[in-house]
Amino acid sequence: MTSQTLNLAVITGSVREGRFGPVVADWFMEQARQHGRFTVDLVDLADSSLPLELPAVPPALEPDLPRPDAMADLTRRLDAADAFVVVTPDYNRSFPASLKAAIDWHFTQWQAKPVGFVGYSGASGGLLAIEQLRQVFGELHAHTVRDYVSFPRYYELFAPDGSLRDPEGPNGAAKVLLDQLLWWAAVLHDARRDRPYTAA
Numbered sequence: 001m002t003s004q005t006l007n008l009a010v011i012t013g014s015v016r017e018g019r020f021g022p023v024v025a026d027w028f029m030e031q032a033r034q035h036g037r038f039t040v041d042l043v044d045l046a047d048s049s050l051p052l053e054l055p056a057v058p059p060a061l062e063p064d065l066p067r068p069d070a071m072a073d074l075t076r077r078l079d080a081a082d083a084f085v086v087v088t089p090d091y092n093r094s095f096p097a098s099l100k101a102a103i104d105w106h107f108t109q110w111q112a113k114p115v116g117f118v119g120y121s122g123a124s125g126g127l128l129a130i131e132q133l134r135q136v137f138g139e140l141h142a143h144t145v146r147d148y149v150s151f152p153r154y155y156e157l158f159a160p161d162g163s164l165r166d167p168e169g170p171n172g173a174a175k176v177l178l179d180q181l182l183w184w185a186a187v188l189h190d191a192r193r194d195r196p197y198t199a200a
Contacts (some may be wrong), residue, residue, distance in 0.1 A: 008038035009081035013099035031174035050101040078109035083185035095129035112197040114184035125150030
């Protein structure tokens, strides 16, 4: 198994005005830094051009879509990642359109890489979005890890300065998630190197 530091992309999925996602993402970024086994890149979809109109589906031998030039930085950062954590709310029992657009504009970038989730919402803690995202990423040949972090009634859990009022439980859950991501990221990193993945 590789001993090198692996690249983790933490994706902030919400782009709407007044969003809480950056607070949750910043908290998780600090957990990932403290974990110490990843180089961490915060990918905020609000900074990316994500048109909803997709081009025609490419031939089977060219699985990646032709993308707008403004999306090049996002694509490069997803390419470089060995693992992902998606920070998502749930809107109307699902995940944001911005997140679906980012996923649909890419294909090989997710393949044979692990994905973890941090969810937040008023009631479910983002679990409704997370369970749907597991299906989407499975279709794209990614591996979603079992454990996750969830913040139901997030507005009661975070202080105005962005810190958690009671960090012990969430910090422990983040450690479990990061440990699982590390194992899968290392194994799949070596597998992609030794036997490049080809989607059937």
